[in-house]
Amino acid sequence: MKTAGEFAQRRERLREILTREHVDALLVVAPSNVRYLSGFTGSNGALLITNDRELLFTDPRYQTQAPRETECDVKISKKSLAESAIEWAKRLKVNRLAFERNRISYERHQELQKARGTIGLKGLSGLVEELRMVKSVAERETIRAAVLLNSEALELALKQLKPGMTEIDLAAEIEFRMRRLGADGPSFETIVASGDRSALPHAHPTVGEIHPDQLLLIDMGATVAGYASDMTRTLAVGSLNAKSKRIYRAVWESQLAAIDAIKPGVTANAVDQAARRVLRRSGLDKLFIHSTGHGLGLEIHEGPRLGKKVATKLEAGMVITVEPGVYVEGFGGVRIEDTVVVTASGHEVLTPTSKELRTL
Amino acid sequence: MKTAGEFAQRRERLREILTREHVDALLVVAPSNVRYLSGFTGSNGALLITNDRELLFTDPRYQTQAPRETECDVKISKKSLAESAIEWAKRLKVNRLAFERNRISYERHQELQKARGTIGLKGLSGLVEELRMVKSVAERETIRAAVLLNSEALELALKQLKPGMTEIDLAAEIEFRMRRLGADGPSFETIVASGDRSALPHAHPTVGEIHPDQLLLIDMGATVAGYASDMTRTLAVGSLNAKSKRIYRAVWESQLAAIDAIKPGVTANAVDQAARRVLRRSGLDKLFIHSTGHGLGLEIHEGPRLGKKVATKLEAGMVITVEPGVYVEGFGGVRIEDTVVVTASGHEVLTPTSKELRTL
Numbered sequence: 001m002k003t004a005g006e007f008a009q010r011r012e013r014l015r016e017i018l019t020r021e022h023v024d025a026l027l028v029v030a031p032s033n034v035r036y037l038s039g040f041t042g043s044n045g046a047l048l049i050t051n052d053r054e055l056l057f058t059d060p061r062y063q064t065q066a067p068r069e070t071e072c073d074v075k076i077s078k079k080s081l082a083e084s085a086i087e088w089a090k091r092l093k094v095n096r097l098a099f100e101r102n103r104i105s106y107e108r109h110q111e112l113q114k115a116r117g118t119i120g121l122k123g124l125s126g127l128v129e130e131l132r133m134v135k136s137v138a139e140r141e142t143i144r145a146a147v148l149l150n151s152e153a154l155e156l157a158l159k160q161l162k163p164g165m166t167e168i169d170l171a172a173e174i175e176f177r178m179r180r181l182g183a184d185g186p187s188f189e190t191i192v193a194s195g196d197r198s199a200l201p202h203a204h205p206t207v208g209e210i211h212p213d214q215l216l217l218i219d220m221g222a223t224v225a226g227y228a229s230d231m232t233r234t235l236a237v238g239s240l241n242a243k244s245k246r247i248y249r250a251v252w253e254s255q256l257a258a259i260d261a262i263k264p265g266v267t268a269n270a271v272d273q274a275a276r277r278v279l280r281r282s283g284l285d286k287l288f289i290h291s292t293g294h295g296l297g298l299e300i301h302e303g304p305r306l307g308k309k310v311a312t313k314l315e316a317g318m319v320i321t322v323e324p325g326v327y328v329e330g331f332g333g334v335r336i337e338d339t340v341v342v343t344a345s346g347h348e349v350l351t352p353t354s355k356e357l358r359t360l
Numbered sequence: 361m362k363t364a365g366e367f368a369q370r371r372e373r374l375r376e377i378l379t380r381e382h383v384d385a386l387l388v389v390a391p392s393n394v395r396y397l398s399g400f401t402g403s404n405g406a407l408l409i410t411n412d413r414e415l416l417f418t419d420p421r422y423q424t425q426a427p428r429e430t431e432c433d434v435k436i437s438k439k440s441l442a443e444s445a446i447e448w449a450k451r452l453k454v455n456r457l458a459f460e461r462n463r464i465s466y467e468r469h470q471e472l473q474k475a476r477g478t479i480g481l482k483g484l485s486g487l488v489e490e491l492r493m494v495k496s497v498a499e500r501e502t503i504r505a506a507v508l509l510n511s512e513a514l515e516l517a518l519k520q521l522k523p524g525m526t527e528i529d530l531a532a533e534i535e536f537r538m539r540r541l542g543a544d545g546p547s548f549e550t551i552v553a554s555g556d557r558s559a560l561p562h563a564h565p566t567v568g569e570i571h572p573d574q575l576l577l578i579d580m581g582a583t584v585a586g587y588a589s590d591m592t593r594t595l596a597v598g599s600l601n602a603k604s605k606r607i608y609r610a611v612w613e614s615q616l617a618a619i620d621a622i623k624p625g626v627t628a629n630a631v632d633q634a635a636r637r638v639l640r641r642s643g644l645d646k647l648f649i650h651s652t653g654h655g656l657g658l659e660i661h662e663g664p665r666l667g668k669k670v671a672t673k674l675e676a677g678m679v680i681t682v683e684p685g686v687y688v689e690g691f692g693g694v695r696i697e698d699t700v701v702v703t704a705s706g707h708e709v710l711t712p713t714s715k716e717l718r719t720l
Contacts, residue, residue, distance in 0.1 A: 041564065042562060043562070059650075060649040060650065061561045061562055061649060061650050062561075062562065063649065064559060064560055064687070064689050065560045065562065065563070099466075101465075101466050101467050101470070102465060102466075102467040103465065104465065104466050105461075105462060105463065105464065105465060105466065106459075106461050106462075106464050106465065106466050106468075106469045106483060107461050107462040107483075107485065108466075109466045110461070110483075123466060123467075123470075125467065168539065168542065169540065171539065172536055172539030172540050173536075175535065175536070175539060175545075176532055176533075176535070176536035176539070179528065179531065179532030179535060179536070180529065180532050182528065182567065184549075184564070185535075185546075185549060186545075189544075189545060199424060200424055200425050201421045201422075202402060202403070202421055202422065202425065203425070204401065204544070207542065289420040289421060289423065290419075290420065290421050327424070329424050
């Protein structure tokens with residue numbers, strides 16, 4: 001999917017940002033940022049990017065794997081990676097070293113502080129995340145593959161639905177299908193919530209049976225080659241009462257309105273408002289208790305968040321979810337979610353699964 | 361599995377530690393620590409424990425779920441949970457507030473620092489982790505259930521092994537069986553590594569076929585009711601050469617020696633040394649590039665680590681893995697891992713799966 005050239009380009013773009021921020025190096029500690037800039041997929045890595053060097057620190061477990069995955073210089077360390085990195089920064093005559101202030105732990109920062117010598121430390125947020133928000137063509141195609149695989153996994157799993165099946169059985173079936181289709185795994189714990197449990201936006205599946213004549217909410221994502229996908233569908237198992245149908249209709253219209261609002265230059269909060277406005281018409285906006293969506297990529301939650309106060313302007317190449325929901329405690333909930341790319345002329349919905357209310 | 365009484369007991373034991381540390385409150389931010397002390401399983405929570413209050417802060421997504429899971433006072437917050445917590449700490453007249461120095465991010469700490477008013481902040485490591493190292497009877501039984509389920513999932517998955525199956529296919533089969541048997545999910549990404557890929561201690565499964573006449577390393581864990589299990593078996597697919605068999609034998613003896621060393625009062629590094637000593641006899645100790653094991657519980661990696669420099673004394677009730685391995689780049693690797701409880705009189709191996717070299 002990615003070529004060594006793509007990683008090198010990312011590091012060059014990062015170096016432009018470092019110049020803008022008046023630092024001559026960055027210590028990267030967030031695993032997804034390390035992977036984005038180096039290709040290294042291990043769980044324990046730190047990357048030191050200076051004007052002309054790129055050093056990947058990891059522990060001995062990865063001594064064979066790391067050089068296969070990255071063209072950065074691999075340094076195997078048996079102690080704290082932050083300490084090893086700052087020793088190298090001193091050796092490379094770094095003057096001003098930035099660190100990821102929202103990603104590094106307080107403790108690791110203390111280690112840097114202690115060992116920094118004459119190096120100036122500067123805490124900065126979101127430098128790599130800023131780059132990651134706008135996806136390359138290759139990244140978008142990987143996310144598209146993840147989205148398509150995810151939708152296919154849902155169809156295969158729903159074919160196995162039988163009376164008496166539990167939420168956990170269906171979640172297991174969904175994740176099995178993802179894996180068999182070639183996913184790395186689920187992007188997050190699959191949510192299968194039946195009946196009034198659908199009112200819990202982040203319900204864990206239970207051993208409870210999937211109820212007939214109730215709502216069934218499924219929120220699922222498959223990771224492919226490191227990239228996440230995310231989809232929610234709310235289905236009818238048997239016949240629904242009028243209230244459930246009315247809520248479904250309102251959420252669907254809200255979701256379509258939010259998607260319609262997506263194009264370059266529009267702010268994230270404008271998309272969020274578009275979703276809320278529709279729900280307000282039916283008096284359901286107070287029951288929509290989370291933001292309208294989020295970026296996704298190497299992580300399931302990335303920028304931009306489509307939240308009430310987020311002024312980030314959408315740009316072509318961003319990939320975001322659109323997922324309004326309405327939750328009625330003790331009754332049930334409806335959420336509908338697609339993955340959408342911002343394109344030069346507007347947007348493209350990647351998710352192919354129909355949003356017509358589907359009865360099983 | 362756990363009663364409300366058990367959570368309350370844990371908080372009381374924590375309060376004793378807070379007294380010892382001369383603080384009158386602790387802000388808990390690590391999700392596993394929040395869960396351990398409150399029962400709350402959501403992804404975004406912070407817990408403020410004072411002498412006489414226990415407040416759980418979370419966001420609106422969890423407003424229905426949180427009060428069902430915990431008897432702590434639930435405070436729904438729309439801003440940074442750290443900020444909300446420190447405002448409450450001021451209102452509750454906390455004088456000296458401890459925070460988790462190895463768990464909190466630099467950025468969250470800055471928020472505390474800014475909003476603390478006259479409250480003194482004290483960074484402490486591992487207070488809750490110290491409690492968590494020694495498992496209650498109920499916790500041990502949950503881990504036992506997770507271990508047994510994990511072993512059963514392996515047997516069911518191996519029955520599906522067919523020529524031409526890929527590493528990913530087998531990993532998918534393993535995780536599906538876990539879920540169908542009632543696991544929350546895998547405790548970590550299942551490792552299935554065939555042939556020379558078994559030399560990568562943390563290999564991701566690939567689309568490569570499982571090779572005949574080679575080693576097959578499987579490292580897998582199932583989480584049950586929040587608690588992890590962990591097992592590695594290295595199998596023979598067809599017939600192995602003499603070198604592979606010799607390595608297998610050495611690793612097995614090393615693992616048995618380490619298990620034999622486990623009893624209350626023994627230090628973690630003594631168990632590690634017992635494993636290394638056996639490998640040294642066959643000149644393989646340099647190829648054993650990680651520590652001998654780790655505690656497990658609500659997280660797959662907990663204290664005590666069985667590492668070269670870890671002087672922690674084992675106590676009855678600790679649950680640890682024992683997993684020496686030998687890795688020969690370009691050839692292959694062998695690791696054998698069980699989950700073991702430290703008992704008053706010594707130890708009990710929970711993992712029922714045979715360690716005789718098994719030929720598929």
